[in-house]
Amino acid sequence: MTRTPNTVRRPAGPGATTEPRLAEQLAAADLVVVGSGFYGLTVAERVASQLGRRVVVLERRSHLGGNAWSEREPETGIEVHRYGAHLFHTSNQRVWDHVRQFTEFTGYQHRVFSVSKGQTYPMPINLGTINQFFGRHLGPEQARALVREHAAEIDPDQVTNLEDKAISLIGRPLYEAFVRGYTEKQWQTDPRELPAEVISRLPVRYTFDNRYFSDRYEGLPVDGYAAWLQRLATHALVDVVTDVDFFDVRALVPAGVPVVYTGPLDRYFDFGEGRLSWRTLDFEQEVLPIGDFQGCPVMNYADPDVPWTRIHEFRHFHPEREHPADRTVVVREYSRSAEAADEPYYPVNTAADRAVLARYRERAAAEPDVYFGGRLGTYQYLDMHMAIASALTTVDNVLTPRLTRTAV
Numbered sequence: 001m002t003r004t005p006n007t008v009r010r011p012a013g014p015g016a017t018t019e020p021r022l023a024e025q026l027a028a029a030d031l032v033v034v035g036s037g038f039y040g041l042t043v044a045e046r047v048a049s050q051l052g053r054r055v056v057v058l059e060r061r062s063h064l065g066g067n068a069w070s071e072r073e074p075e076t077g078i079e080v081h082r083y084g085a086h087l088f089h090t091s092n093q094r095v096w097d098h099v100r101q102f103t104e105f106t107g108y109q110h111r112v113f114s115v116s117k118g119q120t121y122p123m124p125i126n127l128g129t130i131n132q133f134f135g136r137h138l139g140p141e142q143a144r145a146l147v148r149e150h151a152a153e154i155d156p157d158q159v160t161n162l163e164d165k166a167i168s169l170i171g172r173p174l175y176e177a178f179v180r181g182y183t184e185k186q187w188q189t190d191p192r193e194l195p196a197e198v199i200s201r202l203p204v205r206y207t208f209d210n211r212y213f214s215d216r217y218e219g220l221p222v223d224g225y226a227a228w229l230q231r232l233a234t235h236a237l238v239d240v241v242t243d244v245d246f247f248d249v250r251a252l253v254p255a256g257v258p259v260v261y262t263g264p265l266d267r268y269f270d271f272g273e274g275r276l277s278w279r280t281l282d283f284e285q286e287v288l289p290i291g292d293f294q295g296c297p298v299m300n301y302a303d304p305d306v307p308w309t310r311i312h313e314f315r316h317f318h319p320e321r322e323h324p325a326d327r328t329v330v331v332r333e334y335s336r337s338a339e340a341a342d343e344p345y346y347p348v349n350t351a352a353d354r355a356v357l358a359r360y361r362e363r364a365a366a367e368p369d370v371y372f373g374g375r376l377g378t379y380q381y382l383d384m385h386m387a388i389a390s391a392l393t394t395v396d397n398v399l400t401p402r403l404t405r406t407a408v
């Protein structure tokens with residue numbers, strides 16, 4: 001038997017702070033979690049089931065789940081990841097064992113292709129990409145030697161930014177074809193100002209293995225992200241209240257009750273140290289009257305003159321499901337710098353951002369009852385498995401001692 005999540009939808013707007021039910025819920029809470037993404041829900045579920053403490057989760061949107069939320073497109077029934085494709089992968093045994101309590105996973109393995117100057121290549125860069133790009137038939141050692149030659153202009157010990165890192169890994173010709181234009185489009189920032197770690201997310205392989213991720217475990221939730229996320233919220237001691245902005249109701253949180261805050265870090269401090277820069281995404285969704293548009297789940301567009309970064313075709317994420325034979329859902333993804341009113345997706349993390357971040361971190365450390373977590377709350381480019389791992393560690397090391405100490 002599965003319970004439905006304890007989600008209370010609450011009308012937003014004036015007078016919201018006086019809503020008696022919410023005031024009661026907050027008064028009875030042992031922990032308040034702000035934000036119901038993977039980080040917030042994992043904390044809430046663990047605190048409820050491991051510690052037996054009552055948790056209220058406040059969610060600004062009208063649904064829980066943060067950016068991992070998915071919905072069935074009504075006309076086709078195809079599951080669409082509402083805030084961009086989410087692919088679950090991890091090598092962390094604890095995380096893998098943990099998440100499987102809440103969902104089963106399909107055997108999905110992510111594979112991506114990239115269009116560069118009218119040709120389609122496998123991505124990330126592997127022996128297939130290298131051979132096709134240079135029109136050669138090179139084995140692993142020959143390909144390594146060629147790339148080494150192209151990469152010689154960079155001293156790997158002097159690498160400080162994304163561009164140098166990429167050239168040191170793949171050489172300039174492959175960098176120009178597959179990384180520079182894509183990265184400029186995706187980050188709206190000169191690759192020489194971006195941190196080297198962003199490109200280290202992608203493997204470079206001297207085999208024909210074209211899997212996108214190298215992790216031991218990978219898959220998609222069998223019955224979808226929404227079902228998985230909702231299951232995290234079903235514990236009797238967890239209440240998720242949607243349509244409520246923490247900053248409208250924070251006066252209702254009793255003094256001394258700890259808060260786990262997963263919203264934007266700079267917002268918490270009213271932007272007092274300046275704004276951290278974020279990248280936001282725009283999605284353009286279409287139902288097309290054909291059974292298959294591109295033959296794969298994600299096609300990247302590396303050329304700078306194509307305005308979108310990639311196209312997602314969601315039917316291909318679940319080949320095991322029944323989908324209409326004559327309709328498909330495609331979503332074009334566009335990236336741009338986030339303005340104040342936009343949803344923040346990715347921390348840009350330039351040197352200037354890192355200086356601002358250091359000041360916010362100092363202020364965050366001085367808040368005795370607030371724990372900052374998740375991608376927005378820590379200004380970190382966290383994948384789902386990293387957010388979950390970090391939530392589990394916070395429960396172990398911070399919340400368990402704290403909530404056990406104050407137990408009555």
Ligand code: UDP
Pocket residue numbers: 114123178179180182183186198199201202300302
């Ligand atoms: N990247 C690229 N070309 C590609 C795919 C990725 O240059 O075809 C670079 C780009 O800088 C990107 C980074 O690799 O920001 C990490 O890519 P990933 O696919 O991990 O980004 P995400 O899917 O999280 O947006």
